[in-house]
Amino acid sequence: MMANGDSQTNERSALLPNRNNESSNSSRSESIRRRSSTSANEATKKERFRAIRICYFGMFVSSIVFSITVSSLWPFLQIIDTSAEATFLGWLVASFSIGQLIASPIIGYVANRTDNNKMPLVVSTALIVVANLLYGYVQSINNFGVSNKWWLMLSRFIMGVGAANSTIMRSYSSAATTLKERTAVMANLSAYQGVGFILGPLIQALFAFLGYPGPIHKPWLYFNIYTAPAFFSMLTGGINLVLFLVAFDDARIVVPSRKSISNGISNKPLSKADKNEHRDETKAIVCCLYMFFIAYLTFTNYETIASPLSIDMYAWTKEQSTRDNGYLLGALGCMSVVVLIVTKILAKRLQDRMLMLIGLVICFLGYFVFLPWGSDYPSIQIATLPFSTTTTEAPSNSSTPLSPTTTVDPEEKGCPLDYQWCYYTPRVQLWQYIMASVIITIGFSICNVICYSIFSKKLGDRPQGTMMGIFTSAGSLARAFGPITVGFLYKHWGPRVMMIFMLVFVFTGILSLLFNYPRLYIENEDVNELDDDVNEEDEERNINAVN
Numbered sequence: 001m002m003a004n005g006d007s008q009t010n011e012r013s014a015l016l017p018n019r020n021n022e023s024s025n026s027s028r029s030e031s032i033r034r035r036s037s038t039s040a041n042e043a044t045k046k047e048r049f050r051a052i053r054i055c056y057f058g059m060f061v062s063s064i065v066f067s068i069t070v071s072s073l074w075p076f077l078q079i080i081d082t083s084a085e086a087t088f089l090g091w092l093v094a095s096f097s098i099g100q101l102i103a104s105p106i107i108g109y110v111a112n113r114t115d116n117n118k119m120p121l122v123v124s125t126a127l128i129v130v131a132n133l134l135y136g137y138v139q140s141i142n143n144f145g146v147s148n149k150w151w152l153m154l155s156r157f158i159m160g161v162g163a164a165n166s167t168i169m170r171s172y173s174s175a176a177t178t179l180k181e182r183t184a185v186m187a188n189l190s191a192y193q194g195v196g197f198i199l200g201p202l203i204q205a206l207f208a209f210l211g212y213p214g215p216i217h218k219p220w221l222y223f224n225i226y227t228a229p230a231f232f233s234m235l236t237g238g239i240n241l242v243l244f245l246v247a248f249d250d251a252r253i254v255v256p257s258r259k260s261i262s263n264g265i266s267n268k269p270l271s272k273a274d275k276n277e278h279r280d281e282t283k284a285i286v287c288c289l290y291m292f293f294i295a296y297l298t299f300t301n302y303e304t305i306a307s308p309l310s311i312d313m314y315a316w317t318k319e320q321s322t323r324d325n326g327y328l329l330g331a332l333g334c335m336s337v338v339v340l341i342v343t344k345i346l347a348k349r350l351q352d353r354m355l356m357l358i359g360l361v362i363c364f365l366g367y368f369v370f371l372p373w374g375s376d377y378p379s380i381q382i383a384t385l386p387f388s389t390t391t392t393e394a395p396s397n398s399s400t401p402l403s404p405t406t407t408v409d410p411e412e413k414g415c416p417l418d419y420q421w422c423y424y425t426p427r428v429q430l431w432q433y434i435m436a437s438v439i440i441t442i443g444f445s446i447c448n449v450i451c452y453s454i455f456s457k458k459l460g461d462r463p464q465g466t467m468m469g470i471f472t473s474a475g476s477l478a479r480a481f482g483p484i485t486v487g488f489l490y491k492h493w494g495p496r497v498m499m500i501f502m503l504v505f506v507f508t509g510i511l512s513l514l515f516n517y518p519r520l521y522i523e524n525e526d527v528n529e530l531d532d533d534v535n536e537e538d539e540e541r542n543i544n545a546v547n
Contacts, residue, residue, distance in 0.1 A: 047251040048176045052185055054243045055169040058125070059189050060196040061233075061240045062163040065128055066096050066479070067200030067303065068229040069135070071325040074307045075318030076226040079212070080138060080148040086308055088149065090487025093304050095153045097479030099160025104476060108167045108469025117172045117250050120165065125241045127162030131155050132234035139222040160476070162237075166193065167469040174456060174468070175252040186456045187347075190449040191340045195333055197299070198441065202330020204229045208323035225322060280519045281458060285467075287516040288455040289474045291356060294509035295447035296478035298363045301502060302440050303329070304483040305490060313427050313495075315379045315413040328434065332441040339445040352454045353520040357513055359446030364506045366439035370499045372426040379414035380422055421494030428495055457522045 069076070073092060077084045103124075111120050135155040138148050170189060177185050207228040214224025223231070306329070310321045346355060415422035455471055489498045513520070 044251060047249045048253075051248050051251060052173050052176060054240075054248050055173055056188060056192045057243065058121070058169050058240050059166055059192040061125075061128065061236050062166045062169075063193045063196030064200045064203070064236065065132065065159050065163060065233045067197050067329075068204050068233055069200075069226075070303050071201040071204055071307050071329065072226050072229070072322040074311075075322060077149060077152065078318070079226070080152065084149055086491045087487050089308070090304070090484040092149070092153055092156060093300075093483035093487075094480040096156040096160035096163070097300075097476040097483075099157040100164050101160075101473045101476035101480055103161040103164035104167045104472040105466065105469040107164045108171060108466045108472075111168050111171065112466055117168050118244065118248055120168050121244045121248065122241065124162045124165035124168075125237055125244055127158055128165075128237040129162075129234050129241060131158035131162060132230045132237060134158070136227045136230040136234065137222075139227070140219060142219070164469075164472065167472045170452075170456075170468040170472070172250070172252070174459075178253065182456060184344075186452050187340075187344055187449050190452045191337075194336055194340065194445055194448045198329055198333035198336050198445075200229075200329075201303070201326040202333055203232060203326075205323050205326020205330060207232075208319065208326065211319065225319065283516055284458055284519040285455065287512050287520065288451055288458065289471060290512050291360070291447065291509055292451045292455070292471060293474045293478045294360065294506060295363070295444055295451060296475040297482045297505060298367070298440055298447075298502065299444040300479045301482045301486045301498075302437065305486055305495070305498065306437075308490065309428065309495060310433070311413065312415045312419070312422070313378050313433075314430060317413060328437060332437060335438070336441055336445040339442050340449060343446050343449055347450070347453070352450050352457075352522060353513070353517055355446060356450045356454065356520075357510070357517075359443045359450060360506060360510045360513060362443030362446065363440055364443075364503060364510065366436050366443055367499050367502045367506060369432060369439060370428065370436040370495070370502075372428045372432075372494075372496050372499075374426045374429075376427045376429070377425070378422055378427045380417060419491065419494070421492075421496075425494040425496050454520060454522065458520075 070093065074086075074089050077089060077092060107120050107124065111117050132155070135152065138152050138155065141148060141151050144151075170186070173185050173189055174182060204225075207225050210223070210225045210228055212224045212226065214222065214227075216223035306325045307321050310316050310325060311318070316324065343355065452471075455467075459467055485501070486498055489501055
């Protein structure tokens with residue numbers, strides 16, 4: 001018995017080294033496999049994030065081409081066509097967004113169908129370069145065929161078509177990131193877009209030293225305060241085009257995770273609970289689209305009206321309006337960077353839907369501060385007179401507040417004579433203008449980042465090209481609808497009616513958010529670390545499958 005026991009013990013002890021060797025060999029091979037996989041993953045990650053960083057710059061470029069000329073668009077329009085009115089300014093600003101509105105869903109669909117992101121990005125960025133070249137040479141066209149103002153509108157329309165590339169950059173960034181990476185990347189894309197949107201007028205202001213007619217005023221080239229920003233945008237667009245051609249690799253994580261597979265298309269009929277969940281998701285996505293529309297409406301309308309309002313309310317010259325509004329918007333752009341950093345910190349403590357509500361409420365307060373009050377009325381401009389014949393009227397002794405002052409200057413400044421509201425609408429005080437600008441920028445910066453985050457999370461791992469195109473179109477619709485409507489309201493009824501119009505719209509956005517508040521809950525905002533580890537394993541398998 002003892003012998004048998006010893007022999008069995010010896011057998012077991014003899015087998016143990018073999019098992020240990022097998023386990024050791026298995027661990028060694030697993031370690032080698034993991035190192036190989038990690039090296040491949042790191043290489044893929046470098047390619048992905050190199051392309052994503054190019055998209056960051058691309059978002060900045062596509063945003064800045066819209067905003068860089070906004071503060072100078074009105075005075076430039078009056079130079080190339082003296083008969084142009086404020087209503088045409090609204091259409092001129094909106095033409096960019098109409099182009100983007102039309103092109104965004106199309107370019108997103110094409111990218112999905114062809115499974116190719118690089119070629120649409122190259123073509124659309126080339127359109128941005130060509131459009132800015134046309135903008136810079138509008139004066140050289142010299143009313144060829146049609147008035148210069150229509151050539152100016154065509155250039156902005158083509159810019160908008162090119163700026164639809166933001167759709168592809170967002171859908172690519174979604175497809176090229178893991179679930180854990182996506183929130184930060186989408187937030188950064190929104191940040192670069194928002195900063196470009198706000199910093200554009202500052203770059204315009206930096207060209208104020210050129211003045212008008214500028215250092216070059218020849219038929220073959222007009223280089224001045226109004227055309228220099230277009231040439232700058234052409235340069236940045238050209239750099240972005242070269243980066244897309246040379247350094248952009250369409251590296252993506254194309255295999256869906258287990259979560260997306262389980263939630264994918266199934267032949268089984270949907271249960272009542274599934275139908276209700278699908279209905280709630282659809283309502284949440286529609287709510288995101290409307291909130292994004294409202295967010296861009298708030299800032300676009302402010303940016304559009306800034307130049308004519310400052311000229312009419314404060315009797316600024318065209319160059320002063322371009323310069324000072326550029327400096328103001330540049331300072332707001334720097335402030336928005338701080339707001340974006342704070343928002344990303346708050347997003348770790350507060351849910352996205354709460355931050356979105358805070359942003360909309362801040363936008364509402366901004367337009368409330370913007371409302372004109374009191375009995376101080378704007379100066380009324382008089383007809384342009386030669387210096388030798390200009391006279392000054394004596395101030396009126398009437399005590400009625402409906403007697404505005406007049407300005408006497410060879411350049412028309414102050415509120416136009418044909419704007420009837422100038423005689424009964426109080427002036428928007430300069431401190432109101434600055435304070436409202438700060439408040440609106442804070443609200444817009446929060447809404448811009450958070451709305452994209454909610455929308456992307458609600459879409460999940462499904463292909464997002466077409467949906468991101470629709471989402472971009474919502475912002476484009478705001479930038480088309482807003483300037484046209486605001487230009488009409490401002491000309492006929494003045495800033496008070498325009499501000500009330502905006503207050504109503506922002507309030508409807510707040511109501512829509514509150515009504516859909518439970519539907520905007522994001523499940524993975526409360527996931528634990530174990531779920532994160534599982535998701536990381538899924539994403540690692542996806543990357544390995546691609547490799």
